[in-house]
Amino acid sequence: MTLGEAMAFARAKIDRLDARLLLEHATGCTHADLLARPETPVIGPAYEQFAEWVARRAAGEPLAYLVGEAEFRGRVFQVSPDVLIPRPETEVLIDLALEKLRGLAAPKLVDLGTGSGIVAISLALECPAATVATVDLSAEAIAVARNNAGRLGAKVDFYQGDWFAPLAGQRFDLIVSNPPYVAAGDPHLALDGLPHEPPMALTDGADGLECIRRIVAAAPAHLNSGGWLLVEHGYDQGEASRNLLTAAGFKSASTFPDLAGIDRVSGAHL
Ligand code: GLN
Secondary structure (H helix, E strand, O other): OOOHHHHHHHHHOHHHHHHHHHHHHHHOOOOHHHOOOOHHHHHHHHHHHHOOOOOOOOOHHHHHHHHHHHOOOOEEEEOOOOOOOOOHHHHHHHHHHHHHHHOOOOOEEEEOOOOOOHHHHHHHHHHHEEEEEEEEHHHHHHHHHHHHHHHHHHOOOOEOOOOHHHHHOOOOOEEEEEOOEEOOOOOOEEEEEEEEOOOOEOOOOOOOOOOHHHHHHHHHHHHHEEEEEEEEEOOHHHHHHHHHHHHHHOEEEEEEOOOOOOEEEEEEEO
């Protein structure tokens, strides 16, 4: 089989971009090779890997889990089925966090529920003055995030535990989180590869606001005066999140849209 034939074989089963990325990962060829030399043979193990991936992708497995990596903010992060696949909508959480950190000499921040580590690692790399801590309940997720921090050269302190539990006595200038916020039974959980992702990273098993409630309620005891809390949430959770923030004593609660114009992050300060 040749590169061109492999593409034709995959195109009958899966999306063109996915086919190309899987072929590039399986063979080590580049997009340019694919275009310029479609007659290049695809042999033995590379072909077997490619054919297996195409079948699994056609059955709904996310591309990122097949190739073991995903891009976020121009960096490649390793991912496994122990962590949520990075979503572009989380970019707004990073941009807002950087805005709040600007002008602070040596800020301390914590990312709650880090998963693959994209939030903590992006902030550590893009705000080198900050001291960055991160928490996850899953030891497997922490292993993935620690590996990403090492590969990308980010200095991050890791804690395993339930939200603020491992942070007793610590205060921060900024708390950020992309918690599980999909309600139990939301039909979305059955679509688009989500059944392959860790349920504990997607849903709180309740109304979708349970983790946000817990984080907002406990955050004031872990923030310095003037400190900010920023949480990612679902398209219809802005108002509820702002109400929770205000009820917990936060000031100027606001909601910010993601790149698609959908309400995605709410935040406020003490
Ligand atoms: N944005 C994700 C989705 O809707 C959910 C991420 C999360 O729960 N933190 O697929």
